[in-house]
Every structure is written in structure tokens, then in C-alpha cells.
Ligand SMILES: Nc1ncnc2c1ncn2[C@@H]1O[C@H](COP(=O)(O)OP(=O)(O)OP(=O)(O)O)[C@@H](O)[C@H]1O
């Protein structure tokens with residue numbers, strides 16, 4: 389039983405037709421979709437960067453605003469994929485019956501879920517790509533290294549998409565999805581080395597943050613990229629993300645299959 | 651000829667509950683095959699097993715000679731499905747729904763566009779081509795779902811209550827289209843609650859109740875075998891009942907009418923009129939509805 393949950397699903401390129409469907413919807417409503425990623429960095433940079441940054445000044449030898457800029461990207465990577473694959477996927481699955489419609493075609497349920505996950509990751513990537521010019525305009529990220537954020541956003545997005553899909557597979561109702569949002573996403577937003585360096589926490593909590601909180605690893609890599617401070621530790625972060633993403637990709641697909649195929 | 655669908659001792663359980671209980675049927679190429687039965691009979695469950703959306707618990711099932719458990723992708727490429735619950739993509743317009751759906755079948759954009767236009771014409775929705783789904787009426791949605799089920803030019807159509815909630819015009823339009831599709835050689839499997847629909851469309855049908863198949867055959871055969879050719883009805887009164895008992899004619903009381911099933915409706919009607927002084931005497935041909943009610947009982951289903 390448990391082994392089945394981690395079995396490698398059979399997937400083909402048909403998963404991309406599901407991805408394409410979501411992209412089509414996104415592009416149809418692009419006017420609505422493109423505004424938030426422009427506004428969000430402005431809000432953070434002004435409130436936290438200029439507002440709070442005025443008191444904090446520097447963290448080490450990095451200006452506070454430069455310190456939080458990569459965290460803003462990391463949080464956006466997390467939020468766009470997570471909310472897409474929780475509320476977004478749930479609405480498509482439960483209210484729209486979109487998955488039921490698709491699995492009446494040669495596309496399998498595994499491919500539908502894979503397509504949803506790939507789309508969640510793509511959404512993170514699109515958002516990052518839209519935020520980046522704003523950050524560049526503020527002069528708070530290094531170039532050209534920061535362009536690496538865009539491909540990285542896909543990987544980071546996939547991680548959060550897979551986490552989200554596990555919750556979607558398990559949730560009894562759309563309201564119950566508020567729990568992971570408040571109990572998982574919000575704490576991560578605060579304790580993942582986002583707005584203050586993780587080194588101020590007790591060592592045990594630091595270890596906890598790196599081992600258990602996905603965002604910590606994502607922030608760490610984003611920060612290395614925007615400050616052009618590449619350290620060997622980032623390889624560990626990357627490995628953590630790759631392994632957890634792979635395992636949760638399989639798990640979420642199998643959990644959704646178990647939920648939907650009865 | 652090899653059957654399109656062959657089910658032997660097919661069973662479907664949901665936990666301890668048996669929704670489909672050891673049913674046998676086979677659908678021949680080119681025929682319209684109906685599943686009739688009250689709510690909860692197991693019709694949708696059976697359709698879902700055929701269309702590879704739900705695995706069977708036991709028994710054998712083959713569709714185009716293939717097992718839905720192992721060849722779902724191949725089978726699904728050859729079938730078109732009209733589900734009981736409307737599940738059009740509300741984010742898209744009428745034509746976009748067809749084009750996006752075609753993509754799941756791996757149909758190229760050019761072919762999909764061409765087919766979509768033709769199919770809209772076929773179900774008379776060309777006018778609503780660019781309308782968003784929310785703005786279609788219920789009947790238009792059902793027609794669009796039928797069109798969507800045809801994008802891959804299926805050899806087998808599975809229709810779960812295709813005309814549910816439609817007005818008579820819309821229902822007739824769908825019937826007409828289904829007859830046309832049949833004449834083109836398509837095999838059609840449908841479920842329905844409308845006995846008239848089954849009588850008009852189906853070459854053969856089964857009547858299901860509580861997960862089992864009660865009877866199968868052509869509509870005419872079923873009527874003849876299970877009811878008889880004619881029915882005489884009269885207003886119910888103690889006098890009429892006593893009189894029928896007296897003449898040893900079997901009858902049934904249904905609400906405020908008395909019903910006599912007979913191969914000689916004229917004679918019985920005359921006797922009712924002359925000897926029993928019955929009011930509102932009416933003779934009519936027996937229908938599938940009589941068979942249905944006789945076999946599944948008159949009580950309301952959960
Ligand atoms: N996923 C499920 N889990 C548990 N029970 C189910 C499930 N799907 C259907 N059932 C049960 O199986 C039985 C048959 O349901 P089904 O939907 O096949 O009936 P139906 O003949 O299509 O009815 P209707 O005419 O109302 O559409 C019902 O008692 C139903 O409650």
C-alpha cells in the first residue's frame with residue numbers, strides 16, 4: 389500500500405496538453421494575471437526595504453533591501469505554485485469537473501496531475517520573470533546572475549506545486565485548504581531566512597528550518613543568485629529540493645489517483 | 651461479428667456496497683444499446699467501467715476486444731463520452747471547448763478547427779460559436795457535449811442520460827442526431843430514464859435495478875414478453891373491481907385507475923363498458939413504461 393504511493397507513475401507527453409489548457413486560460417485572462425507580479429515587489433520593497441530597511445540598515449555588509457529582494461522572489465515562487473495547485477486545482481477538480489472531462493480522453497489521470505504540477509511550476513516561473521524587471525529597476529539584484537532566477541523558479545515552483553497537490557489530494561473540502569495556508573505557508577514566510585537571517589535563530593531551529601521548511605532552501609538559493617554569492621552549501625539546498633520534489637511528485641500523483649479513481 | 655463491448659459477470663463494489671452485481675451483456679457493432687433503470691440502479695457505474703474511468707471489481711469486460719484495465723488509452727481514443735454531469739470547460743467559449751478537447755486526443759490544430767466548425771453546425775450551435783459556456787442554456791450545453799464527444803470521430807459513443815433536462819424540441823433534435831450517427835455505422839450505448847427515448851432509439855436494451863440486469867431484449871420483445879400487447883384502463887371504483895373479479899379477469903389498481911393487461915383489449919373494453927358500467931374506459935398499446943414499472947415496482951427510489 390505505502391509502496392504504491394511512491395510508485396513511479398506512467399507518464400507521456402500528453403501531460404503537456406493539460407499544461408497547455410491551463411496556459412490558454414491564463415493567457416485569456418492575462419490582464420488580470422499580469423498585474424499582481426508587478427505590484428507585489430513594489431509593496432514589499434517600499435514597505436520592508438525602505439520602511440524597515442531604514443532602521444535595519446545592513447545585514448552583514450548587504451543593504452537590507454538587497455537582503456530581502458531574493459526572499460520576495462522566493463515567497464512569490466512559493467505562493468504562485470502553492471495556491472495554483474491547492475485552490476486552483478481543487479476548483480478544477482471538484483467544481484469544474486475538468487479532470488473528469490479530460491480523463492474521458494486518452495489522457496490518464498496521472499498525466500492530468502502531472503500537467504497541473506508542471507503548470508504550477510510554470511506559473512512560478514512566469515511570475516518570477518515579471519517581478520525581475522522591477523527588482524532590476526530598483527537596482528537590488530545583481531546582473532546577469534539574477535537571470536538564473538527564472539529557470540530556478542520552475543524547479544522551486546515544482547516543489548511547492550507537489551506539496552500543494554498532496555494537500556489537495558487529502559483535503560475533505562475547499563475550506564480545509566485554509567489549514568495548510570495558515571499553518572504551513574505563513575510560518576514559512578516568517579521563519580525561512582526571508583526577512584531576517586536564519587543565523588539569529590538557535591542552532592536547533594536553524595537545522596529544523598533547513599531540513600523541514602522547503603522555503604528555507606529556496607530562499608538560500610535565490611539569495612546566492614541575486615547577490616552573486618555562490619557557496620557549496622547551495623548544492624545541498626539544490627539536492628534537498630531535487631530529492632523532495634521527486635518524491636512528492638510521485639506521491640501527489642498517486643494520492644490524486646487514489647482520490648479520483650474509485 | 652465480434653461484439654464492441656462484452657461484459658461477463660461484471661461486478662463493481664464501492665467498499666462493502668455492491669453497485670453493479672454480476673451483470674452480463676454484449677453490444678454488437680452498429681446497434682443502439684440502452685440501459686434503463688431507476689435512480690441508483692448502477693447505470694452510470696457501468697458506463698464508467700466501459701469508458702475506463704473506474705476499474706471493475708471482478709468479472710471480465712472487453713471493449714473493442716481490449717481490457718479497459720490495461721488498454722485504457724487505446725480504448726479511450728476510440729470512444730466518445732457524454733457524461734451525466736455536464737463538465738464543459740467554463741473558462742472557454744463554445745468553439746474553444748471543442749478545440750481544447752481535441753488536443754487531448756492529439757488532433758492537430760488545423761484538423762481540430764475544421765472539425766469543430768462542422769460539429770457546431772451538426773448540433774446547431776454555430777450562432778453560439780464564440781459565446782462563453784455560462785451563457786448557454788442547459789439544452790445548448792448538452793448539445794455541445796454531444797459535439798465534444800464526436801471530436802475524435804469515435805466508433806463507439808457512450809451517452810449517460812443525453813437528454814436529461816431538455817425540452818421536447820431539444821430532445822427531438824438530439825434523437826435525430828443520434829439516429830443519424832447510428833445510420834453512419836456508429837455503435838451507441840446510452841442510459842436513460844425516458845422510456846419513450848429508449849423505445850424510439852434502442853435496438854436492444856437492458857433494464858437494471860439495484861445493480862442487476864432484470865431483462866434484456868428489443869423494446870418490442872420486452873413489451874410482448876413481460877406485459878402483453880394491449881392495456882385497458884378504467885376509472886377505479888369498488889363496482890368495477892368486483893365485476894372484474896367476478897369475470898375472473900386479472901387486473902391491477904394503479905392510483906385511481908384499474909389496469910387490465912390483455913391480448914384482446916377490444917373485448918375487455920366492451921365487457922367493462924357493458925357489464926361493469928365502467929367509466930373512462932381507454933385501450934392502448936402496452937409500452938416499455940408498463941414493463942419498466944412492472945419490473946422495478948412503483949415505489950419511489952431513494
Ligand atoms: N463513488 C461512489 N462511491 C460510493 N457509492 C457510489 C459511488 N458511485 C455510485 N455509488 C452508488 O452506486 C449506486 C449506483 O449508482 P449509479 O450512479 O451507477 O446509478 P445510476 O443508475 O446511474 O442512477 P441515476 O439514474 O440516478 O443516474 C448508487 O447507490 C450510488 O449511491
Ligand SMILES: [Mg+2]
Pocket residue numbers: 693694695734810
Ligand atoms: Mg446515472
